[in-house]
Amino acid sequence: MDITGSGFTHDVEKKAYWSLIEGINDLYPGFVKNLAFQDDDQRNRGRVAVIEFHEGQEPHITDFGASGEALNGYFRSLASRPNSCLQSSSTQCRRMFVLEDLGRNKVQILGARLRIPPALFAAHWLDPNESLLSIDHNFLSHKYSKYFRCKVPQLHRLAQEDRQNYRMGLYEPLNMNVQRYLQLLDRDRTFESSQHQVSFWSTSFGNGSWTGPAVLLVDPVITEAYLTKHYANDDLHVILLDHPVRGENRIPLPSLTSMDPLPPEPSQWNSITQKTSNMSLYEDILSASTTLDHIATADPRTGLAPCRHIILAMWRGYLRFRELEYIRFSDNSNFSQPLDNAHGWFHTWDTRWRAEAFHSLLYQQLALGSIANGTRHAMRVFGVEAADTVVGEREREDWQAFQLSVASLKEQLANLISGYSQEASIQESKTSNYQARSVGRLTSLATILVPFSVTAALFSMGGDFQAGQRLFWVFWIIAIPIAAALYLGISFYERNASDRDQGGSRVANRTHGIV
16 A cells, blocks of 8 residues: 555645645635745744654654655655555554644645645644634544544743733744744743643554554744734734753753663763753653653554653643642732731731632632643543553553642632632621621711700790700700710610620630630
C-alpha cells in the first residue's frame, strides 16, 4: 500500500492537498484563511521529528527541525526501500511523527505523504475552548486509538519590564500559527497561564503496524504576545514571557532527572546532568522517548507514554499554580489573621465583605473544575481508565492521585466559599440589627415626647395656661415628671433585657466549654 506519494511530484502533491484544504473552508474558515495568508516565515514555522519503534530496542529519533526539505528527503528515502512499511502492509511499521505548530509547508508535506484528513490540522488550529462544530463532536464515533484531542496548560512569567507596564486584557501569541490566547487579569499573580492542546491521529493496518504512521500535533511555547484590543492610533502593545526552569522563580514543573544509581566510579559522576523540563512539549517528548522505558504494541497509544508523563507533569504544575493563587488569597484575606490577636480572625466578621474576593474564590473553583474535567478527558483518551495494556498500574495510580489532589483543593475552596457566604449573612444580620436599633431609638424618643403633646392638648383651651400667661408653669410641672418617668422605665427595661441576654450567653459558653 503506497502512501508515500512516490508516483507524484512534490509540487503536484502539495497542490492537490491544498485544494483539499480549501474544500473545508465552510467548516473551518479561520484555519484556511490563516494558512492562505501565511508569509514565508510563518509557512516554515515549527519543527517536525519522527520516532521509530523497534521491538527490543530503544526508539530511534530523527529530528528534522524546521527543514521541510529534510522531511521530504526522508519520504523519498522510504519510497526507495522495497520493503518499506509505508509501501507494503505486510511489513510491520511503528512510526510516530511529532509536529510542532502548523506551518503551511509541513502541513502540506505530512498531509499529502501520510494521507491525513485536513480536518485533523483544522481542529488542532482551533482555540481549545472553541465551541464551534469540530470533528470531535459529530455523528461519527472515533476510537481514541485513531483520533483524539486533549487540553494541555502552559505557564508563563511576565518579563520584569512588562510587569511594570501591565495592561489587562486578552493577548494573542506572535510566535505561533495556531489560535491560542493568553488572558492577563492581575499584575500580582505569580504566573500567567494559557490553554493549549495535543492532537493525535493514526491508522492501523491490522498486522500490528501503525499507519500511515501515527501523528502527534503539539504547540510551541509562547514567548511574546500582543494585546488583541487596542485603538487604531495606538502602538501594538507587545509583552515578553519568560519560562525559567531553575532558581526560586522557576515554573513549577518536575525535573526529568533519572533516579538510577550513580556509576561505580566517582570520576563519572560529573557527567550526570540534572535535567529539568524546558517547557517545550516537542523537545521534552523527544528527550523522554530515549530515557523512559516503554513498550510499543499494536495500540498506537502505547507510543504516547512520554507524552502522557509530560502532560501529567504540566497539569501538576498548573495545579500548583492554582494552589499558590489560593495561598496568596488566604494571606491577603482576613481569614489569615491570628486567633489570639485582639484584631484577629474573630473580629473579621466586623469587616466589610468584599464582592471581588468572593468572585475570585468562585473563579478559582471554576478553574479547578476545568482541571478535573481536562485531566479526566486525558485519562479517557490516553487509555488510562481502561483495564488494558496501554498504561501500567503505577502510571494509572499517578493519574488517580492527581484527581484526588484536585478534589481535595476543591473541597478546601468550597469550605472557604461557604465561610465567606456565612460572613455575608452575618453582616446582613448586623445591618438589620443596626437598623432595628435605630428605629428603636426613634420610638423611644417619640415616647418621651408624648407627654409634652398630651399636656399641651389638655391645656390648649388657652387662658392663663397658654404660653406667656400666668399659669404656663403648670405645663412644665406636669410634662417633665411624666417624661422622666417614661425615660427611666424604658432604660430599666432595656438594661434588664441586656443582662438576660448576657446571662444566657455565659450559660451557653459554659455548656460548650468556652471560658
